[in-house]
Amino acid sequence: MKLSRRARLLVLFAVPIALMSIVRLWSGEDGLTSSDTIGASLRLSVPILLAGLAGLWAERCGVLNIGIEGMMIFGTWFGGWGAWQFGPWLGLAFAVLGGMLGGLIHAIATVRFNVDQIISGVVLNLLAFFGVRYMSDLAFVGQPGGGVSQSPPQTSAIPRFDVPFISGGDLFGWKSPNVLLSLEDSGWFFIGDLAGILYGLTNNLSWGTVIGVAAVPATFWILWRTRLGLRLRSSGESPTAAETLGVNVIRLRYVGLLVSGGLAGYAGGILAIVASSYYRQGQTAGRGYIGLATMIFGNWRPIGVLGGASLFGYTEGVKLVANDAISTLFLFVALAAVLLAVMAVVNRTTTRGIVAVFVSVIAAYAYLAIEDVPQSLTQSLPYLATLIVLATASQRLRPPAMAGVPYRRGESH
Amino acid sequence: MELRNISKGFPGVIANRDISMSVERGTIHAIVGENGAGKSTLMKTLYGLHRPDSGTVAVHGQVVDFRSPSDAIEAGIGMVHQHFMLADNLTVLENIILGAEPAKAGVINAREAGRKIAELAKSLGVEIDVNSPVAELGVGQRQRVEILKVLYRGAKTLILDEPTAVLVPQEVDELFDNLRRLVAAGTTVLFISHKLDEVLAVSNRITVIRQGTTVGTVTPAEVTRRQLAEMMVGSDLPQPAPRTTQVREQVRLEVKNLTVARVGQRDLVRDVSLAVRSGEILGVAGVEGNGQFELCSALLGREHSTGTVAIDGNDVSRASVRERMNAGLAYVPFDRQREGLMLTSSLWENNLLGQEEKFTKFGFVNVGAARAACRTVIKRFGVLTPSEEVPAFALSGGNQQKLVVGRTMSMNPAVLLAAHPTRGIDVGAQAAVWEEVRQARDAGLAVLLVSADLDELLGLSDRVIVMFEGAIVAELLPREATPELLGTYMTGAKVGS
Amino acid sequence: MAKNRNVIDALPRPVVTLLSSLVAILLALGICGLLLLVTGKDPIAAYRTILETGLTGNKLLEMLKRSTPLMLSASAVAIGFKMNLFNIGVEGQYLFAALIAAEFASRISAPPVLHVLLTLMVASAAGAFWASIAAMLKVTRGINEVISTIMLNFISLSVMQWLFDNYMRDDSDGGLRVTTTEIAPSGQVPDIVDGRLNGVWLVALFVVFCYWLIVFRSKFGFRLRSSGLNSSAAQTSGIAANRMIVVAMLLSGAIAGLVAMQSVVGEEYAYGPQATPTGFGFAGIAVALLGRNHPVGIVAAAMLFGFLDSTSAVLQLSGIPNSIVKVIQAVVVLTVVIVNEATARYMNRRTAEQTAAALRADKVGA
Secondary structure, eight states: OOOOHHHHHHHHHHHHHHHHHHHHHHHOOTTTTOHHHHHHHHHHHHHHHHHHHHHHHHHHTTOOOTTHHHHHHHHHHHHHHHHHHHOHHHHHHHHHHHHHHHHHHHHIIIIITOOOHHHHHHHHHHHHHHHHHHHHHHHTTTSTTOBTTBOOOOSOOOOEEOOTTTSOOEETTEEOOOHHHHHHHHTOTTHHHHHHHHHHHHSSEEHHHHHHHHHHHHHHHHHHHBHHHHHHHHHHHOHHHHHHTTOOHHHHHHHHHHHHHHHHHHHHHIIIIISSSSOBTTTTTTHHHHHHHHHHHTTTOHHHHHHHHHHHHHHHHHHHHOGGGHHHHHHHHHHHHHHHHHHHHHHTOHHHHHHHHHHHHHHHHHHHHOSSOOHHHHTTHHHHHHHHHHHHHGGGOOOOTTTTOOOOTTTOO | OEEEEEEEEETTEEEEEEEEEEOOTTSEEEEEOOTTSSHHHHHHHHTTSSOOSEEEEEETTEEEOOSSHHHHHHTTEEEEOSSOOOOTTSBHHHHHHTTSOOEETTEEOHHHHHHHHHHHHHHHTOOOOTTSBGGGOOHHHHHHHHHHHHHHTTOSEEEEESTTTTOOHHHHHHHHHHHHHHHHTTOEEEEEESOHHHHHHHOSEEEEEETTEEEEEEOTTTOOHHHHHHHHHSSOOOOOOOOOOOOOSOEEEEEEEEEEOOTTSOOSEEEEEEEEETTOEEEEEOOTTSSHHHHHHHHHTSSOOEEEEEETTEEOTTOOHHHHHHTTEEEEOSOIIIIIOOTTSBHHHHHHTTOTTTTEETTEEOHHHHHHHHHHHHHHTTOOOSOTTSBGGGSOHHHHHHHHHHHHHTTOOSEEEEESTTTTOOHHHHHHHHHHHHHHHHTTOEEEEEOSOHHHHHHHOSEEEEEETTEEEEEEOGGGOOHHHHHHHHTTSOOOO | OHHHHHHHHHSOHHHHHHHHHHHHHHHHHHHHHHHHHHTTOOHHHHHHHHHHHHTSHHHHHHHHHHHHHHHHHHHHHHHHHHTTOOOTTHHHHHHHHHHHHHHHHHHOOOOHHHHHHHHHHHHHHHHHHHHHHHHHHHHHHOOOHHHHHHHHHHHHHHHHHHHIIIIISOOTTTTOOOSOOOOOGGGOOOEEETTTEETHHHHHHHHHHHHHIIIIIBHHHHHHHHHHHOHHHHHHTTOOHHHHHHHHHHHHHHHHTTTTHHHHHHTSSSOOTTTSOOOHHHHHHHHHHHTTTOHHHHHHHHHHHHHHHHTHHHHHHTTSOTHHHHHHHHHHHHHHHHHHHHHHHHHHHHHHHHHHHHHHHHHHHO
């Protein structure tokens, strides 16, 4: 089957939605494509997306960044504190600065002193975890609603909006029609689901989320279209070559790590300011690590990271909004596997076909046998998904050639 | 360009001392010297990768002080490194413009860059697709990218460090054509090499370096190859002595239809069959990267392969590395630092690597015996070191190599895979290693010798096979193999019987 | 400056190592002092309180007791470090092992010593099992163990919660107890000093000794370290990389399985989400780094961390947030890894120079 690139993208996009629609009509469970689920997924995707981009910036300039989690912790604390003190926008700014502080520490350790990059990252995570506890002790203990593990609640939030014309947003005081919502409510095959997804993505949007998503094209444009970007990537691909051409690798790695820290900090800020209205200990819940997995899954490319983050955000969104619908995911997997099996038969790839049939049977059995998945086990869904994705995708990846290798000026050659 | 009394030392060694020379504009000026004579150190000084301890560099009569490569670039000096300085995952265009990007407000103008590169490529007489990733290019094309990179920066002086080491003769000719074109257009070329024929063929003047200092400058017309070689080495050339054959009947290593395949690539080793007998040295010739490394890896059991391998009649095709070693196989690796040594460990621990079974009692390492064994190797192979406690990184490359060869030989193997056993070691030590290999051969060892040094290959081997693109394309006797004939086979220009 | 360097040049390597670690600790204390000062606390008073209360008899016993899980966790991490494997998953491994071992111990009846031994073995096996998942993922699918062990930490928590809620929680008390069933007296380890120091401390010391014996003296240890120093050279010399990864990971997990045993068989006699201490997996990484993966260093570093921890309650009483103790620990590790790196580079240069000098002297002599 030969399809043009555009047609293939269309199929990749439409087929899963069609499958989900079938699942919805079959099971009567509309949680998989409801706008509530998608909206929650979007909110949950953005911190992971930013963590993934933070990893991308760090590794593209040649430094592994296990410390994203720590930088995010700084982001949640400084964001929570800043928003509580000065309002949400300055809170986000403080979150970015807090993350950059983490990036700076990581840069000093790895770039200046050549400490092992993984070790430095792990230590940074420890430092952030305990450091913010000490600061909470000083800043939040004794305040109304605050404590050693929590900030007082913020009083104002980042404004939200609905997109006009399609999702009922206001336009100069005029309330535009809400086309998507009515389409979603219709419940038609495919169209209802598509509308649900689009409505979820376009209603009650926080500006904080929009800025976060905008980091994807911005990252692509800076890294692949500008001088700074080319030099930064060359520092991760071949620092020796870059240095001989007059590129200051050391400085660029500082830049890369500061941006990385800023993005991670912003991710933390989203958690403390947009997704909730206070700082809480453990708010990051390992999203920094999931972000790293997303970066690998996305093959160190911004679009790939976006795809990975959407996937993880979606599993979290379903878990949060439509926990009952989780078992229907088995049905979805079963149907998708059947489809893959059919394609395998067409393409005569036997092993793939057998695997697909096998997966399909297992998933179908799981759907029929399991009434509801225990809450305690669904907690591990994103982490499990990460492992599965890495296990199946890790063969065809192209990481920056020199990420993880310490660089010292003039030492090689 | 003029160099006066340049000296540069590194901890423990003096790499350059009192070097003086002058290079005229619009000429090809060669710098020749043995491995380790200090050529590369000198070039790094010229290119600002480090600063000399004393002495001055002058360009167009002006004394310059390069603190970094960008200073050198600014002065119109560009360098093509021996090991290409290219980022594989970036495109040709990105590699070329890196550090000198045409940009407006920081945004790269890719179109303008592409146009400029196309012009330069035309003047050099080459064709290249600027948008393909460098990872997809062959060696010769990569070198052209390197040269374009330097020209793109407006270099008027080009330094080429061992540019022909990785090229096949036809590519060498093309390179020389390109260089002559450049010189005709007013560029100056500094050409570093230890291949005398090439130097004599292409350069206008030749400066010889020995043991870190300049011996003299001559023109190709004044000297013969022999004279130049003597200037370089300082005495007579070392030649492996002629010998009588010791080959016996017993086949010790037998390989049948060995193939190493990689998904999405052509076979790295293609249907190789060979047999090495007791007392025989089988030489493997070929331009680097034509499957020699993968052949050795497959024989050692590190690379998955199809076909059969037998050592002393025992089929080891499915055996692990350790099982093959126990069956009598030993290996002198291609790259001693990557595959042979633990640089931060002591010499005795390095010597223990691979024979730790022999020095173990009840599961614990017998340190005393391991040290004694290392001292024996140090003595027998003349490793220059204060003691066996010294970490491996503290030794010079030659002494590291002697330790690796010594370790391998002291395992008393039945079959030896030796890859470049004398690479980077001094002349005296080279002779010692050859002598050891010869003695072991006379005692019944079978050797598969991979070497880029044709003199070594022809001098030691009883038979020579040539590998090209993973396959054996010729088998010759040393006396019928001239370097010229070997060269034709190595380039794939001709397939022998 | 030049004179100073000559003095340092003459010192033997272990002394320089020790000195550099001390310098790093002082540096960290300085940085934290500054932090205290900036946040309006008196650093001198804080450090004096730490020293004065920490150096009393009871607090020193507490220090030893607190060092137990740290020594175990650090040894587990260090085995991985020795072959360039980063077992970030000790946290998940030891908690999983604690649950399984506590449940096992509460269900069997056996004579006193045997009961404890069986429990410890089950704990090790459980820890090794959890670590083996990461090992298999690395060997068969090439997944970096850093990512996989981190993910497995989270998965471990949720699997444990599921097991605990549904199968292992003690519901004899009408659901009031949030632990597993209490282990019978035959399975409890007595205190060495009543209420202050438990017998499991000796187990931890023994494990550190075994760590030294295995990693630094055995053939297996030689192969392990070789693989860590240059995996390519080790493989070329016949050391099977994948097998080393699996065995190292299993050993690491087996030791990790013992981390919470002081709590399970020595204090609480049960596992409970609240009762069993968390965070030792990451603290173990810190201790291993501070102790430079050397057994003596690990014991010393564990003592230092135990000492600081033991003073934290008193600190709070004197008006200084006790969270500063953990900050000090984290900063110590940061400065230590940085200073280690600088020292290593200096020592390497020194060794190279001294070797060259010795060779020159040889030549002159001959």
